[in-house]
Amino acid sequence: MSVFKGISFKRSNVREFLFFLLLTAIFAVLSKLSKNYTTVYTIPIQVENVPIDKVVSTIIPSTLEITTNLNGFAVLSNQFSDFKLLIDFDQLEKTASEAYRYIPDGHPLEIAEVLSGVSEITAIRPQQVTIQVDALASKEVPVYPTIEAAYETGYGPKEEATLTPTHVTVVGPKTYIDTITFIQTKKQDFTDVSDTILTQLRVDSLALPQEIKLSSYTFEYKQEVTKFTEGSFSIPVKVVNKNANDVKIFPKTVEVYFTVSLEAYESIKAIDFEVICDFSKHTNQDDFIILDLKKYPNTVKSARLGTKQIKYIVVN
Known part of the structure; x- marks a missing residue:
């Protein structure tokens, strides 16, 4: 026999119970969010407004570790934010011909503005960021297409393939430019070829340093095919x-x-x-x-x- 047999509930009582239960939960959440919490954030660093004839080659370290005292609302808001500390080039202190430094402790307000609802920054690590700045250099290098073509029986290339353009201008830090002697495209494979190959090739950008820029990233490749x-x-x-x-x-x-x-x-x-x-x-x-x-x-x-x-x- 059911223990609830003979017991009846009024619908209005159930609604009142659920309302007070929800209200209690809301107050509990608000109480938690209104408390302060010590939170550590790791924020990437980026230098902006760099002179046109210069480029940032390295930032060591590339992130700041910031310890803050935030209320729960701010902690929740920061969970959905993409942080980045933008440092103006003019804020850097020159230490050598191509080396600069940034002292985070000297810019607490700017760092605090990166986060939402910061009431106190209790620690910033490291105490110094070293930034290497190189002069931009450029040179022209040949482009090598990477093509694998399997021809049908009796067919083959009529003449040498053409690539347009055949060379590109490479721009970037001189330390990188000096190591680049050619640019290679991504590999493309063709099978059972019996007609002219006409395709667009792209640079294998993953093989290049991020700081390197090219005058062109796509190339027109043409290989005429004939029967022999x-x-x-x-x-x-x-x-x-x-x-x-x-x-x-x-x-x-x-x-x-x-x-x-x-x-x-x-x-x-x-x-x-x-x-x-x-x-x-x-x-x-x-x-x-x-x-x-x-x-x-x-x-x-x-x-x-x-x-x-x-x-x-x-x-x-």
Whole structure:
């Protein structure tokens, strides 16, 4: 049998009970928030209004540790704030040619304004912040695209790829500028390529110091693609440097195989190739000489000899 059997509640009594319960909770929260609490905040430092010909390279340490006496309302408000101490460049004390310092104890009001509802700052650490300021420098460096392209069978690059712009101006502290000799783009991969590659490449900014700025961060990359075919010619071998010797070679002609784009195939002639047998490179221990493909057209992607060496005899 239920212990509540026979007991009835008036709806108005329940509402009054819940109201007083809520009111009690509100007073308890307000009582907690009106108390003061010792709270420690870590605040990042940033220098502003830096002269146009200078740049802040390092801030050591880069944060201040501030101990405060705040009421609960302020503590709650600060939980949702993004703090940053902005120090005007004119407030820095110069200690060396490129070194400055900031004494936090000398600026308690400015530091207090960073936080909400500060009634008292009981401690600031460290006692000194050291700031290194460098003169800005600039120079022009080449840009290297990072591209991996896998071509379909029979296809390949027509000419060298183009990149626009090919160079960028790098601006930043001289200590950083001196270490930069080129800029590299983020890697892009292409597969089953059979048509011209035209894409926009971006700088791998994560590989650069934060203080470095570039004149351009994007680049237009173009690689023309064409279909290739293979051909061959029978080319006579030319003997050179034989002096007064009567040198006989066998065979007198060799096959030269070449790869060329379809559009340039008809322009390739046998006369455009030259195969050399340099007799000065022979040795008495061998009866053969290594051949050299001395010349082939610029429009040919690659060329190779079908026979890399030939036999010879010297006729007395």
